Amino acid sequence: MEPRELERYRALLEAKEAELVEALRRRDGIAIEKAADALDEVRLAADRELMIHTLDRESLRLREVRAALARIEEGAYGVCLGCEQPIPTKRLDAVPWAAYCVRCQEAVDAQRAAETGGSLLETLLEEPV
Numbered sequence: 001m002e003p004r005e006l007e008r009y010r011a012l013l014e015a016k017e018a019e020l021v022e023a024l025r026r027r028d029g030i031a032i033e034k035a036a037d038a039l040d041e042v043r044l045a046a047d048r049e050l051m052i053h054t055l056d057r058e059s060l061r062l063r064e065v066r067a068a069l070a071r072i073e074e075g076a077y078g079v080c081l082g083c084e085q086p087i088p089t090k091r092l093d094a095v096p097w098a099a100y101c102v103r104c105q106e107a108v109d110a111q112r113a114a115e116t117g118g119s120l121l122e123t124l125l126e127e128p129v
């Protein structure tokens with residue numbers, strides 16, 4: 001990959017990293033609110049659940065972004081970790097932190113879903129990459 005291209009992705013990744021760090025900082029310390037009644041309690045529990053889910057996703061994404069920045073440093077950026085083929089520019093433009101080509105990513109996702117016992121539907125509901 002040309003150095004100019006690489007710098008463009010580095011800038012994208014650094015912007016994403018800053019955005020995620022900020023988002024995670026804002027959610028730091030999930031408030032344990034005291035519910036007034038049982039119905040509120042259910043609602044608050046659901047809110048917390050959702051927030052924890054979002055937090056999980058954001059910290060995972062942050063790890064992916066940082067790993068991609070590390071690959072830029074190592075000169076390994078834009079190469080699939082699975083098949084070691086170049087990841088198409090079109091995919092990197094959409095997902096600059098992509099570590100796998102689409103084919104390998106699908107295999108990794110399926111593997112992960114199987115390991116965590118997560119349903120395929122849940123995997124499909126993840127934002128498209």
Ligand SMILES: [Zn+2]
Pocket residue numbers: 080081082083084085100101102103104105
């Ligand atoms: Zn691959």
